[in-house]
Structure formats: structure tokens, C-alpha cells
Amino acid sequence: MRVKLAKNYGFCFGVRRAIKLAESKSNGITLGPLIHNAKEINRLKEDFNVVVNENIEEIPQNAEVIIRTHGIPKQDLQRLKEKTSKITDATCPFVTKPQAICEKMSAQGYQIVIFGDIKHPEVKGVMSYCENNPLVVENLEALKALKLTEKVALISQTTKNIELFLEIANYLIRNCSECRVFNTICNATFDNQDSARNLAKEVDVMVIVGGKNSSNTKQLYNISKEHCQDCYLIEDFSELNAQWFKDKKLCGVSAGASTPNWIIDKVVKTIENY
């Protein structure tokens, strides 16, 4: 089976930066997983003894703590600072930006609308910077049910789809007198999505590699599926199934922003051997 990789795929700037920071803090603790890739988290544990703790109360005094790429809620950061001064902030700078926008815009009296998944850690973190309760919506339908004020500021989870973001922006522009739109979807997300879309159009079968809890990986899967019916989302090579490639000629491969190359390489080699 012939394999073609997407022009852009895998690790983004923020993930690469976070891993480098974590590798420099052996024996550190991350509050929740550093990135959404269980296997890379496991590698950090094995090679650097960087461990995950989901519960802030369990983190020992003066521990070496690393903040995950998705950021954490403002209150958690405050609590953490009371416990230790050894904090390494691996929050992706593209996530710090919407946090700061929420803080500033809500202080100026804007109603904040966040296009994102309310259960995602990035969104939980961003939300915590709003002075008032922000409206968090996953699609236009959800927004239509909500009451809006005249002045609205709109931001997006960094890994969301631009077309759906624009649908929401258009609704707000029609219904509010001022809509301040901050395009906080990150470029790596754009580039990976564009490349996956183009590749999906030219292949018979498409494989997306990434964590199943990863928002940007899910986007890549959804976008690819639109253009290539035989599309699969896997976490690593062990989930591959030879049947998928029967009678196919060309397999496209892309990977989420938190998928390390060593996992992708193994997937590509396995498919090539079918």
C-alpha cells in the first residue's frame, strides 16, 4: 500500500514547546495531561519521570509543576501559586491570547461568546478569565436559544473549524449592534486542516492519527471524512486493520497537533507493509 502524508500534520508549535519544557523539568508534575496524547505522556513519564496529577489538592508543597498546553483555570493557577513557586507555564501562547481577551473584554462590559466545547480543558481555562458568565456554544443552533446583549465579543477554541466559527459570527453580526470578533483559531490548526482536506480529496482511504480526546484530531477526522468516505481515526498502529486497505491504492495519513512523529512513523510503516 502506497502512503502519502499530508503537507502539514502533527506537532504544532505549542505542543513542541510544551514537550521541550517538560523534558527540562525531570520529576515534574503536570496538572492534568500536558497534551492530549496518552502515549507521549507515557514516554515523558518513562524517560523523564514527568507525571500527571489531575487533582490540585494532591500536589505536594514546593513541587515542580508544569502547566499543560491547554492552560488551567485562573483559580487553579492561584491555588497552585499558594502551594509552590516552581511553576513552569507550558500553556500554548495561542491559548494565553483568548484568556487575555476574555479578561479584557468582559471587564469592558462585552458579553463573551466562546465557540468551543465547554468540557474541554482549554475552554474551561479561557472561561475562568471572564468576569461574567460567558456563553459557550458548540454550534449555531445552541447560540440561537440564548439571549444576547448589544455588545458581544466572540472568540474560538484554538482548534475549531473556521466555517462554523463564521456561521456564529454572522449570526451575532446580524443580531447585535457591535460584534468584536477575535479569530483565535491557531494557524497550525488551519494548516493541518487545509492539508488534510486536500489530501483526502486525492486518496482512496485516509488514516488520522491522534488522541481520541484531542479536539484538533477530531476536526481533522471530520474534515477528511467529508472528502474521503473511508476514513479512520486511530491512536497508534495497533488499531490498524488490514481490511481497511483491501482494493485501495493510495492511503493518506495526517495526525493531530499532539501526535509525536514516532507514533506516526510506526503507523506509516505498518500501512506500507500491507
Add this chain to the structure above:
Amino acid sequence: MRVKLAKNYGFCFGVRRAIKLAESKSNGITLGPLIHNAKEINRLKEDFNVVVNENIEEIPQNAEVIIRTHGIPKQDLQRLKEKTSKITDATCPFVTKPQAICEKMSAQGYQIVIFGDIKHPEVKGVMSYCENNPLVVENLEALKALKLTEKVALISQTTKNIELFLEIANYLIRNCSECRVFNTICNATFDNQDSARNLAKEVDVMVIVGGKNSSNTKQLYNISKEHCQDCYLIEDFSELNAQWFKDKKLCGVSAGASTPNWIIDKVVKTIENY
């Protein structure tokens, strides 16, 4: 011939207000036409001796001056104030708003994008409130040729089409990190456009009454034409042509925001008599 009027048509709040103000200032001078309807301007002259002067330098000292609904450039207002203190501002409040937005946003360093016709007096007035040269575009294609900065504020001429406004907004959201969108299209424009669209769908022939230099009248014509092929734009009954109604059953009528009822009534009666 049966005639059906659009649910909303004709005089908007701003025009009604301006005419009332002009009628209260007998012998006054308007700097350029008060509204875009030559016949109503003529009536104001005949009934109230309110005359039009296009040239600010010809306006006598201490004259009674009325500012047109479309507003005038900031510099002209300044020059006018040097000549007379007897100024009645009939600028539509929905036009004063984009003027104020331009002034404030350009002072804050935003690049101003105006969706509008650079030759229209309203746009000339609004532009004059920008500290820096604003970008004025009539469509998305024109915008694509221009260089944008990171922070952009978008406003619209009050009588423009919302769909085209959103096309421009979407392009800016994709290409700028912050796009501050002020929906300055006025409600009367929305309502008249919606009503014309609905009516055009159910009639055999459609007649739009309004000044040929009127932006909102032209919009009504364009929108109606999309849904009813036999669509005509006239300034008054004298332009009607019996041939238009041959073999037709139902004629829809709408009118621009500056078209007085006495003109519309005459058009409706003439069509009914065919």
C-alpha cells in the same frame, strides 16, 4: 390591475424626522438635497421656501441652514459653523452613529473599512470622521486587492445589503486577528428589503418608487429583481408604461425610504386603472 403594497415601504424614521425639521425652518437652506427625492425637495421649496444649495461658499452669513439626512463632512460642518450659528442638524441618527464609530475607532488605531459607495454623500460624511484614510469598498473583490492591518473595524453605509456586508466581514475575520464589526445597516432598510423580497416572490410584476440617486431604492430594486423578473424602478407615475402590465394579474409596489406617500399613492392609483 390589482396592486399589493409591501408590508414595509417608504419613509423611514430619519427621513420623516428630517422633513419635519425642514418644514419648521421656512426659508431655510439645505446644504445639498435634504433627502434623495427630487419631487419632495421641490414640494419643500414650494410650500416652505426651503431651498437647496450645493456650494457651502454660496451660503450667506447667518443663514438658516439645515443639514441633510445623509450628514455632511466634518470639515464642511466646521466651515458652516464659522458662517452661521443657525444650524439645524437633520442628519439621520443612524448616520451619526457610524460617524462617531469612525472617529473613535480610528483614534484607537483601528484600520477602518467602510462597506459603501465612495461617491455617496453619507459615505463622504462618515469618511471625514476617520483620522486615517479609511478603506471604502463596494464589494469583496475590491477589498481583496487592499492591504489590511491586524486590527480592523468594519462599518456599513446604512442602506446596504446585509449579505454582502457579511461576505466582507467573513473575509476580514479570516484575515485579521481582530475584526470589530458594527452593524450600521438601519432597521428600516432591513424591513423594507425583507418586505420587498417577500412581495416580489408572489407577484407577476413589481414597481419600485424612489429617487434614482437613492441608494436604498436601488437596493430594493436589485433585491426585487432577483425574485421577480419584471421589475421597474420609477421616480413617479409619469414613468409608468401600460405595456409592463399586459397579461399580468398582480403588481407589487414598494418605495425607497425617501419616497413620500403622495408620490406612492399616485403610482398605485395609476396602476390600478390599467
